[in-house]
Amino acid sequence: MPSNNSYTGRHRPPSKPSRGRQFVVPVALLSSTVAGGLVVRQAGAQELSPEAAAMKNVSNSVAGLGLAADPDAVAAAAANRAGARSSRDMARDASAIIVGATTSAEAAAADAQEAADRAAAAEKARAKAKAEADRKAKEAARARAIARAHRWVNPLSGYTLTSGFGWRWGKMHPAQDLAVATGTPVHALSSGTVVFSGWSTEGYGYMVKIRYWDGTVSWMAHNSRLVVSVGEEVEPGQLVSYSGSTGNSTGPHVHLEIHPDDGAAVSPRPWLADRGVYL
């Protein structure tokens, strides 16, 4: 700014002492031709050529706009702004990367958890299926064991049916007689417990009584030999005695009685036929 040694009003003095000569240096925006026309004279002299005055005004206006900065500074500022933009971009990019990575990590964790859950569920289902299969297998095995234990079988083989169930010679015969050679193996009809094995004082000779799993009691009389004892558990078809003609008997045979629920005797043939055994 050109100095002026005369002040009026409340204007403050210049911050720097006045120098003998001052030059108005046009800013970079001025063309060399115009700049060459600038002539600065003694301090205080405000006589500028019209062109120089005009350019000075331009210069001042430009300076007032703050555009007369050092090109290097401008470039540096621009670089800084670019750098700032780059930094913002990088920060934004980094943020995006972090967000992306976090999202990926969370997704991976979720996937892993989901996979673990699926595996656990599959294992649980497999264990449950195995337990169910084991339970069914045990149940089936138990059912088969029960079926085996509850089956009914023929007491002996090689016999001839003689006296049947009913009245004979004016007397009730509550049994089926099976004529067979002495010493023929006699078997339990099903699973049960031996409730009598010994000599009968009522004419049955050596007799075996078995109470079966359904409560029925069988009598097998006139044996020559007994091979089971009272309280013994027997299985279907198990040997219990050998046939004979002991007691009140006219010849070797097995006298077979069937007492449902240990009650009155019933006809053995239809009763056994109902259980798949045909004498």
Ligand SMILES: [Zn+2]
């Ligand atoms: Zn008889």
